[in-house]
Amino acid sequence: MIIKKISILKNFQCTGAACPSNCCRGWKIPIDDDAYKRYITEKGFFGFLLRCFLVKKEELTSFRCSKHQYRCPFWGLDHLCTLQKNHGTDYMPRVCVEFPRQLSNFGTFCEETLYLACHEAARLFVEQARAGIPFTFTETAGEAGYGENTTNDDLDFLGYLLNSRSELITMLADGCGLTTSLLTYAKDAQEKCLAYYTHAYGAVNTGINLGSEQYPLPSPLDYSAADGKPFTADASTMYTLFFRGFYHPSLKHSSPVLYKLCQKYIREFYTLAKTNPAEADKKQSALLELTYKYVPDFDALMTSYYIYFLQKNFLDIFEDYCFSKHMLCGMAQAQMLGLFIALYCKDRRGKKKDPLSTDELALIIAVYERRAPQIEDALKEIIVSFP
Incomplete structure (x- = not known):
């Protein structure tokens, strides 16, 4: 069996008692x-x-x-x-x-990545992203010490997902950015899957596999960034993601660092986003603009974050065929992470002028990642706003 390990895994070593965000x-x-x-x-x-x-x-x-x-x-x-x-x-x-290893066994191969909810994993991620080193897999032959965790046996579809993930990452690495054209691709691929199953099980089972040459699915390369616009979640959307999925009062005790950042968000946007959305949008834009002073490579960091999300999570589509949900979830998580980094930078203004250190960014990412999956709960309320 082929075992694929994400590039930062080889350098991972638990820091134990020295960890500032212990698991x-x-x-x-x-x-x-x-x-x-x-x-x-x-x-x-x-x-x-x-x-x-x-x-x-x-x-x-x-x-x-x-x-x-x-x-x-x-x-x-x-x-x-x-x-x-x-x-x-x-x-x-x-x-x-x-933990923090994410171990995925697809039957014919395995993928091993790291959850960024671990501070050391997040630190390795930031270091590699800032060095401009791609997040790639190294392959070795071996036996997995963990069981298969998929119920799907459609290898043509799995092969299609692997190719699509590579194409998406190539596009992002080449500078296409997080654009709505990526969500248009996701929507079209998902609709093609639905059409396939409507035909295969509603009419006659043809024996043709999804993603095979006989039933091809769209390629991300067919969706130019120029055909879309930059993906931006406005203040009202961020409000929904925050209060309908991400935030919980128990963070005060379970994650004090994250709770403080959440309280900063509430002070800045709780009333404004409800009473004056346009003004909230301006405030959010100004806040994000401030971030470049402390994180000059902010855009590249957010792109790297989404690339890493795809490497770690894109193959979840193999189980539920929900292209739109997974791709939008990654973009929404990147947007909210960016906002938390911005809030941290604003609090730092007037105290320190130097750029955020790798350890500072790693701490923000690690505490954020523990709650980030909860954003998925709010996606159904915002997904209609995007392609």
């Missing part, structure tokens, strides 16, 4: 079935302790986190995992062993 706090720690069975059968006081900290609900089994600290009960005062120190990785939940 042992800020979210629930899900427990896989194998770990759960081990915990409920463990003998002695250690077994009793494990079971005391278990919370089993229908949709999730997790460790019981402290109410206000949102920290794993096994996270020690030295900011290291006491389970790992005292009992080894065999007693850790699988997610703790794997």
